[in-house]
Amino acid sequence: MAERATAEIVPFGPLAEREAEDRQRQMRIVEALLFAAAEPLGEDVLAERLPSGADVPALIRDLQATYAGRGVELRHVAGKWAFRTAGDLSYLMRREVEELRRLSRPALETLAIIAYHQPVTRAEIEEIRGVSTSRGTVDVLLETGWIRMRGRRRTPGRPVTYGTTEAFLDHFGLAALADLPGLEELKGAGLLDISGSLGPPLPRPPAGDELTADEDPLDETLLFTDIEPEQER
């Protein structure tokens, strides 16, 4: 191999061995860090604890392969990485955790609307559901930590817009919002456009964490005050 006059550097002999060792050591570090943490860790955080130049994505790929089919799996959640118990063992693991309140149907629906339509205002949620949303529903969802106030729609009244959080993605085991089940089909069928049923349709920009063109940042001081005048039913 050494005789070959190629442009690329081909590791061989002791060098290759040392590289394999380095890789092994780095994988152990990634494994230990991810295993120790309850929260998903970003590749940036992992890179910080590794020698510079470590190929974090490759290490994660290898680690994920190592754990494939095991009782614990390496999952991509919320753009980060986390070990989680294997989903197919849920029948054994299932715990009735009290904090994990059973979401009411309105709450679940509202959550789905926020997830699929974000950024979305309360008025838009109500329009989709065809009923006014009780303040409690949004409160419950905010309390779960799955939704958050994103900003304000740049329309009269400057209503607050809602979106989902990383905890939402983590809870539902989603790597990104794009992985929401059936998202593409819904989009393709035009079912995610928010348009007044009796009025002109409104174009809907795609949602990331950045504010969209028609969103303003939240006024921080208003975050914890009663922002929207609510009409309870």
Add this chain to the structure above:
Amino acid sequence: MAERATAEIVPFGPLAEREAEDRQRQMRIVEALLFAAAEPLGEDVLAERLPSGADVPALIRDLQATYAGRGVELRHVAGKWAFRTAGDLSYLMRREVEELRRLSRPALETLAIIAYHQPVTRAEIEEIRGVSTSRGTVDVLLETGWIRMRGRRRTPGRPVTYGTTEAFLDHFGLAALADLPGLEELKGAGLLDISGSLGPPLPRPPAGDELTADEDPLDETLLFTDIEPEQER
């Protein structure tokens, strides 16, 4: 394996396969349970979650072997089992944070007295300062790495003598102890504005690390014990 004519019953064929599968599934369950548990789990608890007849110790042995040499280890903790970061990676669980601290006035004075008067005992420091020096002050100075125990004064009670270290010279940009300014220089610099006598003359600190005539070497075994009987005030 099937060909070997041994006395023990060697499962083979589909049966062996099924058994291996069962074993694999049980190991996954043990792995997931141990991973998700908030506390180390006993073999009895694991057995409860497994099909009856499962060989828990064997499963744990297998699982332990799977994790051997990895970033995470299955450890026997107080008679139970838990995953833990591999011992050699425990440094990953610590984050070194450097905290800049300012020395207190008493500490600075004590340090200066040690610098000028070394080798000096605690009693001598107190005599010079005119106030008793708290144990904490000397501890802090030892922690800075700027002072060290030099030896023991050859007087009744054999008190420990203190002196400065190379790190001290380094930190304060001194080539040698002799470079510490004298009283006249302090006065000239406006630091010592006393009319009349400047007080007792400064001693000449020993040039090197060698013990002075009235010092004995420290008893090494006593280095980490409570050497001086302390009277806390």
Add this chain to the structure above:
Amino acid sequence: MTAPTSPQKELWPDPEWEARAEESFVIDVEGFEGPLDLLLSLARTQKVDLARISVAALAEQYLSYIAQIRGLKLELAAEYLVMAAWLAYLKSRLLLPEPASDDSPSAEDLAEALTQRIRKLEAIRAAAAKLAARDRLGRDVFARGAPEQIAAITHPRYAASLYDLLSAYADQRKRTVQRSMRVGQRTVWSLGEARAILQKLIGRIAEWTPLEVFLSPYLADAETRKTVTASAFGASLELAREGKIELRQAAPFAPIHLRDRVRAV
């Protein structure tokens, strides 16, 4: 009419419902989450793709259902009635020929918009169901139960300059040197001095006179006030003992008065 069913609740659980409804059974309109939910349930009874539902038929179903409920004299939320009114309007528009040119949306547009709304609600319901069916953290899948926290180990790094060190040393030396060298330089009235001054006055104080009056020339200086008072008092006691003057004090801390012993006799 086919009984619409809400996913939440079977509205008409058995065929005898109507009979029982008159007496005690209370229709739970709350079983439907608003008119749109009701419309979706009704549309499902058409058993066709939601894209191809007949809005006219749907409007008819809705109106007759509302009429039924109202016939039972049950309270209906206003939004159901608003929807009923709007559907009645839409139904009539769908039956009538469209006006030639009008800026307002056509009846077909309105019908399509309504269908779309119903489809959207159904779509989001399906999505919510899919979401809820996922393996959920803390219920189906679990994070590390005993996370190993990354402990912050603080390493103190001490800051001190040579200036700090030297000025600390100089200060403490100044303090100790000054303490050991301090010599009182105060002017002190000795007893002798006080006695000499008091004696000069004797023979001139026939009446009881406060001690301070005699001393007034010497009390102006605050620094010597104490020593003058103390020494004068001491001297006056001595003179009184020798029978040269008399002393009188009305009460503790009251002014001390003195006069000539000789004159008084």
